[in-house]
Amino acid sequence: MYDIALLEYLGIFAFAASGAYVAIDEKFDLFGIYMLATITAMGGGVLRDIVTNVGIPLFFSNYTTIPFIILGATIPIILRGKVKYNTLFVIIDAIGLSAFFVSSGIKAIERGHNLMLFLFAASITGVGGGLLRDIITNRKPEIFKTDIYCVAGILGSLLLWFLYPVMGTHVAQHISLITIFSIRMICYMKKLNLPVITKL
Template sequence: MNDINILEYLGIFAFAASGAHVAIEEKFDLFGIYILATVTAMGGGVLRDIVTDVGIPLFFENYTTIPFIILGATIPVILRGKLKYNNMFVIIDAIGLSAFSVSSGIKALESGYNLMLFLFATSITGVGGGVLRDIITNRKPEIFKTDVYCIACILGSILLWFLYPLLGTHVSQHISLIVIFSIRMICYIKKINLPVIHKN
């Protein structure tokens, strides 16, 4: 298991926890909580695999993610009312966003994707699960309202696209990881958001 895989598992845990947290807020039953946690954790990767036509989505062939989803969903259930989606989860979530985006980007580069498909693969893997979570719970997707989230993913992915042929896999993926994580966390801490255009 390499370091990217470890970071991905942390991300799966954090995304599952965020899905369960939202499900509890929306008064889902226990089955609904675990389903929403799974959708949040793996939805982006499944969407990516469907659109890029790679066959059966990886989630349905690799069971190693399931324990992390169960653990991530169970903690909010046990600590309901006591657990806040605090800085610790934001940090883990940012790690997951970075790892998902970069690992997906490396696979896209190795598959010879063009720039547009490359950016789609990296972005949808990082944010697709959260968008599906919000759609299922009838919420406006958070990435379109607050947080520099998908933008961090896109900027880091573009950097990966240009650095990969120059520096190779190892160096370029770590630089991209650091950039995505840093942008996400700086914007969160400083409360930096894109401007909202008001009607009047």
């Protein structure tokens, strides 16, 4: 799991940066920028730990994520939010998304969760922070209106669920990681989105 832990740190950095970008766009003060960055980066994991009743959320007992959150939030402040959503940022974000879904999925399997709780734990970890970010800033959640994002994570997580008992942790986690990352990047590059239903 050490390789996934490294990818998670990249994801935390990317999610913190996205929170900071939104906060700057919404004209938050300095404290607000760092708070929104933290919520975006770690909110999903905290929600997961609360719902799955594992005790004190990991974020409050493990401080190794804090430097990545600070760095992710500080760069947009230095750049005054001028560097927007570019391909490099999307790549880092996709790595983090993949790692969050897979690491949470493996933990859920090892704890004996059923399929529905497994999917919830993986999904809320992957997209919960962004969801909280958009709710706090009174925006329509991005995951519900643009990009193949959460769906990519769910598809990769389902692969993990079915491959884990057959191939073991190491092989299953890497196949799932590659699947989520590939779906996310292909959809981004090809500008593929789920259909939006409009009124007649």
